[in-house]
Amino acid sequence: MTMNDRSVIAISTTLTFVIGISVGVLIGWYSGPDRVDAKIESARSEADPDISQQLMNFIDNVQIDENLRYLTTDPHVAGRPRQYELARWVRDKFLEFGFDDAEISTYNVLLSYPSEKVGEESVVQRLVPDDMEPDGYRVDFQSQIHEPPLDATGEGKQVMPPFNAYSATGTVEGELVYANYARIEDFFHLERDRSINVTGKIVLARYGRIFRGTKGKFAAQFGAKGLILYSDPADYALPNEPVYPDGLYLPPTGAQRGSCIDGYGDPLTPGYPAIDSAFRYDEDKVAGLPTIPIHPIPSIDAEVLLKLLAGDEVNQTDWKGDLDLTYKYGPGFASPNEDNLVRMRIYTHTEMADTWNVIGTIKGSVEPDRYVMLGNHRDAWAFGAIDPSSGTAAMMEVARAFGELLKTGWRPRRTIMFGSWGAEEYGLIGSNEWVEEFSKNLDHRAVAYLNVDVAVSGTFVPSFAATPNLYQLTWKASKLVPDPNPAEFEPGQVSTLYDRWLLRRPLPDGNPSVGDLGSGSDFTTFLQAIGISALDFSFQHDRATIRISPYPMYHSVYETYELVKQFYDPDFYFHQASSRVLAEILRDLAESKVLPLSCVDYANKIKGFYQELRDGETGQKMINEGGLSFEFMDASVENLTVAADKFENYLENELDTSDLYAVRAVNDQLMNFERSFIDALGLPGRPNTRHVVFAPSSRDFYSSDKFAGIIDTMFDIDNNPDPDKWKDVEQQLSAVTYALNSAAYSLEII
Secondary structure (H helix, E strand, O other), X not given: OOHHHHHHHHHHHHHHHHHHHHHHHHHHHHHOHHHHHHHHHHHHOOOOOOHHHHHHHHOOHHHHHHHHHHHOOOOOOOOOHHHHHHHHHHHHHHHXXXXXXXXXXXXXXXXXXXXXOOOOOOEEEEEEEOXXXXXXXXXXXXXXXXXXXXXXXXXXXXOOOOOEEOOOOEEEEEOEEEOOOOOHHHHHHHHHHOOOOOOOOEXXXXXXXXXXXXXXXXXXXXXXXXXXXXXXXXXXXXXXXOEOXXXXXXXXXXXXXXXXXXXXXXXXXXXOOOOOOOOOOOHHHOOOOOOOOEEEEOHHHHHHHHOOEOOOEOOOHHHOOOOOOOOEOOOOEOOOOOOOEEEEEEOEEEEEEEEEEEEEEEOOOOEEEEEEEEEEEOOOOOOOOOXXXXXXXXXXXXXXXXXXXXXXXXXXXXXXXXXXXXXOOOOOHHHHHHHHHXXXXXXXXXXXXXXXXXXXXXXXXXXXXXOHHHHHHHHHHHOOOEOOOHHHOOOOOOOEHHHHHHHHOEOOOOOEOOEOOOOOOOHHHHHHHHOOEEEEEEEEOOOOOOOOOOOOOOOOOOOOHHHHHHHHOOOOHHHHHHHHHHHHHHHHHHHOOOOOOOHHHHHHHHHHHHHHHHHOHHHHHHHHOOOOOOHHHHHXXXXXXXXXXXXXXXXXXXXXXXXXXXHHHHHHHHHHHHHHHEOOOOEOOEOOOOEOOEEEEOOEEEEEEEOHHHHHHHHHHHHOOOHHHHHHHHHHHHHHHHHHHHHHHHOOOO
């Protein structure tokens, strides 16, 4: 060994020693007692009470206005280039706000579009005999292909013509029958009370009351060869009130677009995410796609057809709209037009297209593996200034406000996630595919999902629908948000959002009412498939006096920035209040040491549902005609009530909140409580709808049934009194009983 070799070894040894000492010091600093103690102290501490006000102050109405103006510049239909541009904009904004991560997730799914080729316009026509024509008929009337623009936004823009997504394509001709709202009871009335068989006929029905896809399903079940839908002024305008652009009500040239698929999620990959490795069913093997042509027309065109109908005058007030005509059933046209026919010429088509979700993440400091989520969909049928861009504009301001908090050094206890969903309008596709892809992760980690689809569709009252464990949290948050316009009320009567809510939607127990969740927006798969507690929020008009649902310009080309700015929320104070209440609910769920979820409220709500079922007409029929007993379900409801009260008492009086293991244990119980109501087999005929307490009605996608499995099987008996069907009811009664007992067991103190 040379001297140089020894020198190298000596230097290397010295460097190794120095590096070792340095690494040891660093390891000691990062994992030493002080560092560990600081982390434990952070975990033991309660949320900073000053953060709420800081968060409120950051939320700016002017910024929401700017968001909405940008979002509604052009149409942004799912799967089209503008949608990807907006996805990139949302992602870049999340990163600009200081989020830890923001990414675009892509799914390749089956979407539906109208043909935009000349000569392939989807239309409804009236045919009159003409021997000079090759087929013996000529077109005497044809529905409009495009709505004329009525404001600056619509001028010169390429907007897809009105269509119903997933409609069967083709041409059908026949006599016309008016079927009111195309509900199942409407078809029963035609068939049983009026002796009108719609088989082989074309049905004309008005929008409203139930989901349009359900209308199409019922029309096909009763044998109709086509369905025409229109927006009657009775459902989308008010007598003697100005229509757009002079007022906020739907003009007679407005037509409602929308999907008619029966179900949700990508049709070709049911139950699984539409990723590259997915197995895809052939389109002709997929359930839920319409089997007949369905097409929307404006009331100005429907009026032409309705005026010519033959048959008796409708004899129920509920069947009469507000067009200036005598509403008749049909079938066919009255003399001298009795030999006229109606033709539907529909050129929709399906294609595989990408849809893009954007997920923004703020990592939690104490429990990064627990997720609190806020989401809104981004796609619209045209400009979408109310649905969904009012919600997008509000959600993006919530995200910006949390970014401002991050700049102060604040960080939430739990991870906060923002979801900007694609292709919601086509059947909740974007959110559904994401939940399906990450269902195992979400099942173990998701605390709650908050949804804002339409932030502002009116300014009368804040409207919440939620699982009952979120009631207290929602009331609490609304008490912290200043009312956007207290001048509407007597001096001193209203100062907070809660005051407005309580005054206009009070319950006998002294709280404002919270609705029940059905479906129709992106909370659906979170709640219905994997049991994540959920909430949906919107500011609404007074539907008790203005019976328009959800709002006059729904899914029309006239849903523009100008509409919102002029007639809804000129200063965006109601949008600001929407952002503030959602931000505070999100913060509370992310910050509170013990999750602010109430199992007692949930148990009490279930007890009320049960008593209504047992003592009502359905329950008495189950007992008297089906020979069924509520003995076991009664016991399970009582078990759940007792368990919830005992658990609540433990949280309030016995839990040692300085014991982090004990806190983590009860938080897991609070988070997983909702999962107890998930039946792995799903509801009858709906395997991916699994929640046995709250589920969308099988007769209306939007509304909520309580114990839907029982209600569905009883509905089958009402319409097909087969004695064997009582076994189906008994099975559903057993499934609900099992779930309620499981929920009770989940609250046992360990």
